Amino acid sequence: MMAITITAFERSPDGGKGLARDMRVRWALEEVGQPYEVRLVSFGAMKKPEHLALHPFGQIPTYEDGDLGLFETGAIVFHIAERHAGLLPDDENARARAITWMFAALSTVEPPILELANAKLIEGDKSWTAQRLPLVEERVRSRLVQLSRRLGEADWLDGAFSAGDLMMVSVLLRLKSSGLLDDYPNLSAYVARGEARPAYKRAFEAQWAVNTSKSPTG
Amino acid sequence: MMAITITAFERSPDGGKGLARDMRVRWALEEVGQPYEVRLVSFGAMKKPEHLALHPFGQIPTYEDGDLGLFETGAIVFHIAERHAGLLPDDENARARAITWMFAALSTVEPPILELANAKLIEGDKSWTAQRLPLVEERVRSRLVQLSRRLGEADWLDGAFSAGDLMMVSVLLRLKSSGLLDDYPNLSAYVARGEARPAYKRAFEAQWAVNTSKSPTG
Numbered sequence: 001m002m003a004i005t006i007t008a009f010e011r012s013p014d015g016g017k018g019l020a021r022d023m024r025v026r027w028a029l030e031e032v033g034q035p036y037e038v039r040l041v042s043f044g045a046m047k048k049p050e051h052l053a054l055h056p057f058g059q060i061p062t063y064e065d066g067d068l069g070l071f072e073t074g075a076i077v078f079h080i081a082e083r084h085a086g087l088l089p090d091d092e093n094a095r096a097r098a099i100t101w102m103f104a105a106l107s108t109v110e111p112p113i114l115e116l117a118n119a120k121l122i123e124g125d126k127s128w129t130a131q132r133l134p135l136v137e138e139r140v141r142s143r144l145v146q147l148s149r150r151l152g153e154a155d156w157l158d159g160a161f162s163a164g165d166l167m168m169v170s171v172l173l174r175l176k177s178s179g180l181l182d183d184y185p186n187l188s189a190y191v192a193r194g195e196a197r198p199a200y201k202r203a204f205e206a207q208w209a210v211n212t213s214k215s216p217t218g
Numbered sequence: 219m220m221a222i223t224i225t226a227f228e229r230s231p232d233g234g235k236g237l238a239r240d241m242r243v244r245w246a247l248e249e250v251g252q253p254y255e256v257r258l259v260s261f262g263a264m265k266k267p268e269h270l271a272l273h274p275f276g277q278i279p280t281y282e283d284g285d286l287g288l289f290e291t292g293a294i295v296f297h298i299a300e301r302h303a304g305l306l307p308d309d310e311n312a313r314a315r316a317i318t319w320m321f322a323a324l325s326t327v328e329p330p331i332l333e334l335a336n337a338k339l340i341e342g343d344k345s346w347t348a349q350r351l352p353l354v355e356e357r358v359r360s361r362l363v364q365l366s367r368r369l370g371e372a373d374w375l376d377g378a379f380s381a382g383d384l385m386m387v388s389v390l391l392r393l394k395s396s397g398l399l400d401d402y403p404n405l406s407a408y409v410a411r412g413e414a415r416p417a418y419k420r421a422f423e424a425q426w427a428v429n430t431s432k433s434p435t436g
Contacts, residue, residue, distance in 0.1 A: 056368035057326050057361065068311045074325055075318035093286045096297050103292035107324040108275050111332050118333070123353065128346030135341065143275065150274035 004029065004036040005064045006076075007051075008210060011042070016211025018204050021073045022061035024170045026206055028077045028163065030199035032084035040210065074106045077163055087163040094159060101157050101164025109147060110171045112139040117174065140180055148184040155193060169194030222247065223282045224294075225269075226428060228258040234429025236422050239291045240279040242388045244424055246295045246381065248417035250302035258428065292324045295381055305381040312377060319375050319382025327365065328389045330357040335392065358398055366402040373411060387412030 006029075008022035022038070029036050045051055046058045054062045055071040062069065063076040070076050078099070081087035088095050119136045123129050147168075151157060156165045172191050175181050181188050194200055224247075226240035240256070247254050263269055264276045272280045273289040280287065281294040288294050296317070299305035306313050337354045341347050365386075369375060374383045390409050393399050399406045412418055 052364075052367075057322070057364050059326075068314060070314055070318050072318045072321040072325065074321035075314070078317060078321075079314050096286060096288055096293070099296060100288050100290045100293035103290040103296075103324065104275070106321065107290065107292055107328065108277075110325065111329045114329050115333050115336070118357075123350075126346075126350070128344075128350060132341075132344070132346060139336075139340075146270075146275050149270075 003065055004034060005039055006036055007039050007041050007054075007060045007062045008207070009043075009060055010040040010045075012207070012211050016208045018207060019174060020060070020207065023203060023207050024073045024167065025061045025063065025076050025080070026203035027166055027170070027200050028080045028087060030202045031166065031197075032080060032086040034080065034084060038206075038210065074102055074167065077167065078102065081163040087166065089160060089162060097158045098162035098164040101162065102167045105164065105167035105171045109143050109168065110174075112136070112143055113171060113174050116140055116178070137178075137180065140175070141183075144180065144184050144187060148187050151186055151190060153186065155190075161197070165190075165194065221283050222252060222254040223257055224254055225257050225259050225272075225278045225280045226425070227278055228260045228263075230425070230429055234426045236425060237392055238278070238425065241421060241425050242291045242385065243279045243281065243294050243298070244421035245384055245388070245418050246298045246305060248420045249384065249415075250298060250304040252298065252302060256424075256428065292320055292385065295385060296320065299381040305384065307378060307380060315376045316380035316382040319380070320385045323382065323385035323389045327361050327386065328392075330354070330361055331389060331392050334358055334396070355396075355398065358393070359401075362398065362402050362405060366405050369404055369408055371404065373408075379415070383408075383412065 006022055006025050009020050012020040014020060026036070041051060041060060046055075046060065051062075052058055054064070054069050057071070059071070061073060061076065062071050063079065064070075070079060077087070088098050116133075116136045116139075119129060119133055123132075156162065157168060158164065169191050172181060172187060173195075176191070181191065195204075224240055224243050227238050230238040232238060244254070259269060259278060264273075264278065269280075270276055272282070272287050275289070277289070279291060279294065280289050281297065282288075288297060295305070306316050334351075334354045334357075337347060337351055341350075374380065375386060376382065387409050390399060390405060391413075394409070399409065413422075
């Protein structure tokens with residue numbers, strides 16, 4: 001029985017290269033071994049009342065399981081991690097720290113990365129962008145320096161791999177094409193370690209398949 | 219016994235008007251009726267190894283309780299909400315939805331608000347800022363429209379007041395001085411409803427007292 005349904009882009013802006021946010025949910029589901037169905041939505045459908053009822057901000061992914069409908073990648077990954085073994089440690093304090101890294105990824109590390117993406121995409125044609133980009137990149141770098149120092153030579157942020165690492169690697173992946181990660185070899189290796197996980201690879205292939213074949217399921 | 223210790227700015231950039239992020243943690247602790255101690259840190263001390271061991275990004279607030287040290291406002295508020303009644307509903311699905319609103323506040327609504335703050339503060343003196351501000355404000359407005367539609371005439375985002383509302387009201391409060399909220403009367407009323415809660419008022423007064431008297435506790 002396939003109880004869980006998530007939504008994903010019918011046509012992902014990145015062509016299925018793992019940057020759309022359904023990737024984070026797919027990865028989490030693969031880590032805990034839960035099957036899922038995917039409903040593809042077009043940009044038009046995302047702004048229609050039916051989708052807005054599920055996701056008030058008109059985005060993907062969403063998560064449906066029986067009566068429950070959720071949005072927000074962080075909340076969905078946390079919901080999966082709470083219900084199934086594999087993404088949060090049993091020890092109470094270690095669990096709280098793993099959850100801390102989830103929030104850190106989404107509310108401390110990702111915002112300057114989104115700002116950089118906005119500067120390049122939404123404001124790419126503006127007269128000020130060439131001059132402004134270095135300032136925005138500097139805000140990203142200041143977070144990377146701090147994260148790199150904390151990670152040090154460890155494999156993961158707090159002992160074993162957790163939902164915190166899943167989220168942090170997912171956020172850092174957005175920087176790959178910018179080259180900014182190259183100055184932080186331990187962060188590059190950390191991201192590569194995430195990408196090398198079998199669950200990540202299965203999730204990536206499922207997302208890629210949507211964009212190449214338009215097949216409806218992961 | 220005062221077991222919980224949080225950190226806050228020795229000198230808050232807003233002069234104690236409730237915008238520093240320790241406010242969110244104070245509010246949560248007041249909602250659940252937990253006493254706490256406050257350790258004030260200077261901007262210099264925030265960048266020192268001792269504080270960085272607790273908060274890798276060199277910010278406030280942090281949360282200490284026995285062996286456990288946490289950072290990230292979202293994670294701290296969630297930790298408090300999980301442990302004490304008053305911030306998360308008992309019903310499992312309603313609880314997952316309340317957590318969704320916490321993440322929505324921090325990773326969907328707050329990033330454009332932070333971008334607007336950066337545009338005004340960090341880039342306030344740049345040649346492009348006057349021309350650029352309307353674009354950034356538009357990104358904030360697009361979120362406010364969606365949030366306003368979802369809230370409608372309800373008092374809170376999903377039935378009873380929850381940690382999701384605590385976080386969303388806290389995020390929206392940052393917009394007060396911009397006047398942007400004025401175009402969305404239901405959101406303005408929602409924020410006012412948050413501010414009218416006795417727990418919010420106690421937290422606000424405790425934060426204000428630090429900045430007026432430099433007294434060391436909340």
